[in-house]
Amino acid sequence: SYFNKCDGSLGTSGSVSFMFDHTCNFRIAVEGRDLEELELELIDCGIDEVFEDEDGILIYAPFESFGAIQGFLEERNIEILSSGFERIPQVTKKLTEEQAADVDKLLEKIEEDDDVQNVYHTMEEH
Template identity: 65%
Template sequence: MAVFLWLQEIIQNLNFTPHLNQTVEMGRAFEFRKARKMKRWSAMSKAFTRIGKDIVIAVKEGGPDPDSNSKLRAVIQNAKAVNMPKANVERAIKKASDKDTKNYETVLFEGYAPHGIAVLVETSTDNNNRTVANVRSYFTKYDGSLGTSGSVEFMFEHKCHFRIPAEGKDLEELELELIDYGAEELFLDEKDEDDDNSVDGIMIYAEFQNYGAMQNGLEELGLEILSSGFEYIPTVQKELTPEQQEDVDKLLEKLEEDEDVNNVYTTIKDADD
C-alpha cells in the first residue's frame, strides 16, 4: 500500500523491407503504431505510474546507477519522453533503492473480448492475487473470457522499438547501419503537436530478444534514444461494426483504468486499414 501511495504521489510511451524510405509503403509496425497513437493515449498520470514501476523493477534488478544499468537508463529516457520531472525520477530511484520497497512482477493475461476479439493484458503488479481477481472480473462483467497462457499470444508478434530524433538522418543509410543489430522496420514518426517538447522522430522496430543489441548499437553509433519499449503486434485482425466496437470498448476501457495494467493489445482491425 505504501508503494501504491508513493506511485500516486509521483503520478504520469514485420517483415523487414530493405532500402526503406518515407515514400515506401510501411509495414505492420507502422500501421499498428498509427492506429494506437490516434485511439488510446494513456493519461499523463497513468504514464507516470508506469514509469515509477519500471524504475523499481530496473533498480531492483541492476542497481541505481544508470551508467552501469542499461535498463534503468532506458526507463529514464522514457521518463523524459513523457515530461516526467527530473526530481520525481530521482526520488523514485532513491525510493526503489530502499530494501523495504516491494518489487513488481510483470504478468501477461490472455483472453477474449466479445465478438471473438483476442486480448493481451500486460501488467506490472506487487500483488498478483489482486491483479488476477480484478482482470478476471472485468472479462466476466463485460462478456469476455479469461484464457490460459498461450491461448491468444500466438496471434501476436512481440517486438521492441526505439525512437530517435529524425533531424539530419537518412532512413536508407540508417537502415544499413542498424541491420546488423537486428533492425527490421524503420519509419518516420511525426512529433506530437500537443507537446511543445516533442520532435520528429524515427521509429525502429526489431524482435523482442534483440532489444539489448539494438540499445547497444544505437549508443555505440552515438544516436540519442528518445524512448524505447516493447509491443505486441497482431498478426491477424478482425473488423467490427460500430455496435460491436462499443461492446468491446467497455471491456478495454475498464482494463486500461486499472492501476496494474500497463498496456492492452487486441486483434481489432482499424477502420482506416
C-alpha cells in the same frame, strides 16, 4: 470481473500470445542523419522497419533484437528518445459497430485498472 460483466472470459496467462508478434521499438532524434544509411547499418541488428515522422526516427524490430539495437545506438552516441515493446496482432478481426463498441467498453474498463500495464487486442481499428 470485467470479462464477466461484458460476457467475456479470461484465459490463462500466455494463452493467446501465439496470436501476436512480440516487437521492440526505438525513437531517436533525426539530427541530420541519413535515414537510408542508418537503415543499412541497422540491418545487421535485425531491424524490420525504419521510418521518419515529425517526432524523430522510428525503428521497429523483433523483440530479440532489442539488445543489439540498443548497443548499436549507444556505441554511436545516438540519443534514444524512447524505446519499448509491443505486441502486434498477426491477424485482425473485423467487428460490427455494435461489437466494436462493446469491446471498446471492455478495453476502457481494463485500461483504467491501476494493476494493468498493457492491453493488446486483435480488433481492426475503426
